[in-house]
Amino acid sequence: MNMIQNLPWLFLVLPLLVAAIDWLCFSKCPKTAATLSTLSAAATFGLCIAYLSGLQTGIPGVYVWMPTASAALDLHLGLITDDLAMRMMLVVTGIGLLVHIFSIGYMKGDSSNLSRYFAGLSIFMFSMSTIVLADNLAMTFIGWEMVGFSSYLLIGHWFHKASAADAAKKAFITNRVGDFGFLLGILLTIGVFGTLTFADMGNVSGTAVAPALLTAMVICLFCGAIGKSAQFPLHVWLPDAMEGPTPVSALIHAATMVAAGVYMMVRLQVSMGTEIFTETACLVISTVGAITAVMAAIIATQQDDIKRVLAYSTLSQLGYMVMAVGLLAGEAAMFHLYTHAWFKALLFLGAGAIIVCCHHEQDIWKMGGLAKRMPLTVLCFLMGTFALIAVPGFSGFFSKEAILDAAIVNHPTFFWIGAGVAAITTFYMTRLCLVAFLGSARDHGAEHATEAGPTMVLPLLLLAVMAIISGYGFMADKLVPAEGFTAPGFHFGFTFYVSLGALVLGLAAAIVVYGWGKRERDPLAGNFISKALRNRLYIDAIYDKLVIGGIQECGARIIEFIDFVVIRGLLVQGISWLVGRFGVLLSWLQCGSLRAYSCITGLGLLIIIIIIAL
């Protein structure tokens, strides 16, 4: 056994070890904990760079965790180190490292336990690496649950705040719904392929299996992605997850964890082969993605909280990726995932810097004039915005183009939906920038805002650079998580002009409505559409009524019945009643008459004698 062979295991062992040390040894010493966590992120990032620049260590060792009767079904822990996994690891560790550095500045002066925070980040890095590097679906599922757990920890970091604690619960429980489907999908996968190992799936031909079964399997597996990647109808947890610290939102709820669903689906497409994805399944996946993209983009136009605008924009972009997965354009999906990770992390960290500098003010209508006060941060934020709204030349432009290109070939309906969403995206992002950065400050927080500290600006600058250049061939060809990827570059076709049109349309509409930073209130607010959008189209309310009011109430009634009637009524009180009645019945024996007692004693004796005699 070669030690060097097992080098990739460091991706998992290092963060886990650091998380344990942070929490167990340095829980009173947050500076050491922060340093350790950041160092571990840096080390994994360095290792990742080493692998991508050609380090070969052979196949890492496989550990059989739970042996079964058949070797194919053994639950084993193994790592996959192909381009898809390793390049995805670069996104995870790279953004992870920057978020660690940013956190040091962002969490400075926070009164909560920072060791717990950094331990949580490290646990997340461990869990996410497990998903990315897993060589079988069971291990993916383990990582899947662990990212859910770490997301729960980090959303609920300020757990004394009721809204944060609720959001953490909501995220965890909503994910459980999707995970149930995922688990069913894994069982169906065993049924279809007889194995969970990605490498062995290609050996089995899916053509012999009934298409309906394949459709069911793919859709069940997709349920996991619906939960984790916050697709309609399980998207409700992601906007609430913004209650967590902003760096966490950037790392987990924008760049990496929510993209895990897309990564998993692409991994399945690569290992199972796209022919397994039946037409129906693909249509379901694309439709879910398209619905999410449109709905989230529309809701984002009427959000006032800077983080919530970004959260809905994340939903919408994830919808794009899922749509691309459904169009069997895994490469385009991964390309968008990769560019989105950089620019959305940038946007979130930028928003975090703005929030800190405005003294924890998140309402964009209380900001204003920030461009003059913190030009560097705003500049970086603008770079992220340009990438998100797909200004030609920025990274997001190339990846969105790739998805739209795939859509126009496979399914023109989705192409027009995608173009429409692009226009709305431009509209709400321009709205955010116009309102928050131009004009004059509308509140004290924004009046006294100054540039953020170096640990916060440095990650922003690096991410801004990535947001600009990561879409070009010289970066993308080496870094996009897909085998043998080549960046599309500029080509002035139909899609180019349509997305340019969407961009101009969105920009123009936003400038017409919101002016050049002169508006004090949202001119679109007040009517019933705006009210519906601000209430998230009442989806959360419906869930409250139907799921919590319906299922939970129904369950509560059943449990109440069991508790009160069966356990309390029949078992506890019933037995006591029975014994009591029996006692009353027997109490006539206690008549207080000596003669009666002796009579009974005599009779009893007689009975005993008769029994013995017989």
Add this chain to the structure above:
Amino acid sequence: MTIPLAHYLIFSGILFSIGLAGVLIRKNILVVFMCLEMMLSAANISLVAFSRAQGTNGIPVYDAQVLSLFIVAIAAAEVSIGLALIVAMFRATRSVDSTSLNTLKD
């Protein structure tokens, strides 16, 4: 002339029945107590009768007679406790009526 075993047993039975009837019927606890002693004596009589009947060549089986001696000794001990209780009871309630012993029930 020897008296047959049956006569002893009939006598013992009658004595036992009278004792039992007394225990069940009489109110006066002293009488009840004496009836109890009578029942013990009835048992003694049948034991001694058996001992004679089972013997060979005029030598009885002494086991039964030993047992009856034990019963006499225990009865004596019981009487001493019983009478002491009755005296105590009389001191407490100024009566020896067994029907008045129902304070626990009320």
